[in-house]
Amino acid sequence: MTATVGSNGACGIDFGTSNSTAACASADAPGQVGLLALERGKPTLPSVVFFHAEDAHISYGRAALADYLAGDEGRLMRSLKSLLGTALIDEQTEVAGRALPFRELLAHFIGELKRRAEQAAGRSFTRAVLGRPVFFVDGDPAADRQAQDTLAGIAHAVGFSEIAFQYEPIAAAFAYESQVTREELVLVVDIGGGTSDFALVRLAPERAGRADRRDDILASGGVHIGGTDFDKYLSLASVMPTLGLGSHLKSGLLMPSAPYFNLATWHTINFAYTKKSAAQISELRREAAEPEKLARLQALVAQRAGHWLAMQVEDAKMALSGTAETRMDLGRITPGQTLLLHRPDFDRAISVLVDDIGASVSRLLREAGVLAGAVDTVFFTGGSSSVPLLRARIAALLPQARRVEGDLFGSIGTGLALDALRKFG
Numbered sequence: 001m002t003a004t005v006g007s008n009g010a011c012g013i014d015f016g017t018s019n020s021t022a023a024c025a026s027a028d029a030p031g032q033v034g035l036l037a038l039e040r041g042k043p044t045l046p047s048v049v050f051f052h053a054e055d056a057h058i059s060y061g062r063a064a065l066a067d068y069l070a071g072d073e074g075r076l077m078r079s080l081k082s083l084l085g086t087a088l089i090d091e092q093t094e095v096a097g098r099a100l101p102f103r104e105l106l107a108h109f110i111g112e113l114k115r116r117a118e119q120a121a122g123r124s125f126t127r128a129v130l131g132r133p134v135f136f137v138d139g140d141p142a143a144d145r146q147a148q149d150t151l152a153g154i155a156h157a158v159g160f161s162e163i164a165f166q167y168e169p170i171a172a173a174f175a176y177e178s179q180v181t182r183e184e185l186v187l188v189v190d191i192g193g194g195t196s197d198f199a200l201v202r203l204a205p206e207r208a209g210r211a212d213r214r215d216d217i218l219a220s221g222g223v224h225i226g227g228t229d230f231d232k233y234l235s236l237a238s239v240m241p242t243l244g245l246g247s248h249l250k251s252g253l254l255m256p257s258a259p260y261f262n263l264a265t266w267h268t269i270n271f272a273y274t275k276k277s278a279a280q281i282s283e284l285r286r287e288a289a290e291p292e293k294l295a296r297l298q299a300l301v302a303q304r305a306g307h308w309l310a311m312q313v314e315d316a317k318m319a320l321s322g323t324a325e326t327r328m329d330l331g332r333i334t335p336g337q338t339l340l341l342h343r344p345d346f347d348r349a350i351s352v353l354v355d356d357i358g359a360s361v362s363r364l365l366r367e368a369g370v371l372a373g374a375v376d377t378v379f380f381t382g383g384s385s386s387v388p389l390l391r392a393r394i395a396a397l398l399p400q401a402r403r404v405e406g407d408l409f410g411s412i413g414t415g416l417a418l419d420a421l422r423k424f425g
Helices: 061-067 102-121 141-157 168-177 229-242 258-264 266-273 277-286 291-302 306-320 343-368 389-395 411-424
Strands: 002-004 011-014 019-025 032-035 048-054 058-060 074-078 094-096 098-101 127-132 162-168 185-192 198-204 217-223 323-328 339-343 379-380 402-405
Touching: 011 102, 011 141, 011 168, 019 102, 019 411, 032 277, 032 411, 048 061, 048 411, 058 061, 058 102, 058 258, 058 266, 061 074, 061 217, 061 306, 061 411, 074 094, 074 306, 094 102, 094 217, 094 229, 098 102, 102 141, 102 389, 102 402, 127 141, 127 168, 141 277, 162 168, 162 402, 162 411, 168 198, 168 229, 168 379, 168 411, 198 343, 229 291, 229 339, 229 411, 258 266, 258 291, 258 306, 266 277, 266 306, 277 291, 291 306, 306 323, 306 339, 339 343, 389 402
Parallel strands: 011 127, 127 162, 185 379, 379 402
Antiparallel strands: 002 032, 011 019, 019 032, 048 058, 048 074, 094 098, 185 198, 198 217, 323 339
């Protein structure tokens, strides 16, 4: 996606839960803003870090996932953005025999994102507009401010001297505005990896060049639900029961759920690999009424295949967004094992999440004092905005609005670059 604006040396950085992008004005074509190629010619860099155990090498993005899937010894870390606003950000984890603070982990990735953006652009960046969700943390303004301050501190530490923030759905609105030919009242629906964010914005070609757009932003809001939550709920509903979730102990008590929740949540998967967790699973297998299920769980943990399983679930989620059924490969746990999933299975698993997203959109419209019929366009962006149940819910709320799909992974980065030009130009 490109957009026409002025030119300066600032950039936009979209540090996402699942994927990250960077964008800037072109040095060769004044007035053009575009995404930068960050890995293998692609504009997205998956927000993944892999620490190799043998030589202390660090790989990022698709290369990190490839190294992990190839069986290299080391530690895979994903959904890094989910650490912001949590108590974990002030803690540390063990990597290659040393304690690694989680702040340093985020600095590794954001520093690499900056380095690759500079390499692709052929110049250095010291100023940036960073995207942020409307709420890093729901219902806790102090924790939300702390999350932004943490991200700002990390960005300064990796070399950005001037930093501004913009809500991600508003950045996406700015990207969409480069395409409009008349004034539109637009609801931006940004369903990312970690959050769902919304903005109700008045857009028009003649408004696009204004430095101050506050009067055009009627409302913004969000909820801490995103694609990784869809993954988690699908996993808990359909996959984890094959490993013993929901089964019983010989005593008649329900199987403890902690190991399953850890394995179903990207940023806690490594907790399942601790000695304490492994010992607990061994004990549960001895006491299980269905020990064969716990044997699968034990095999998964022994292989440290939790991230592999989470990737199978993510692939299934994406497949079920386009097809009625998909078959998930579980052969790494039990040779030849597969699991057939249907769209209704996915819909039931995430229905409570979609209800909360729909309620957030309704609340936004009420607070803005805008009737559903006044909204001209719903602009979808974010990797999980294509989930059919979600699209259907939004369509039911705004039946008269036309629906436009933007660059699901690039709209925010492009809009942040546009905003950077306004703020730093």
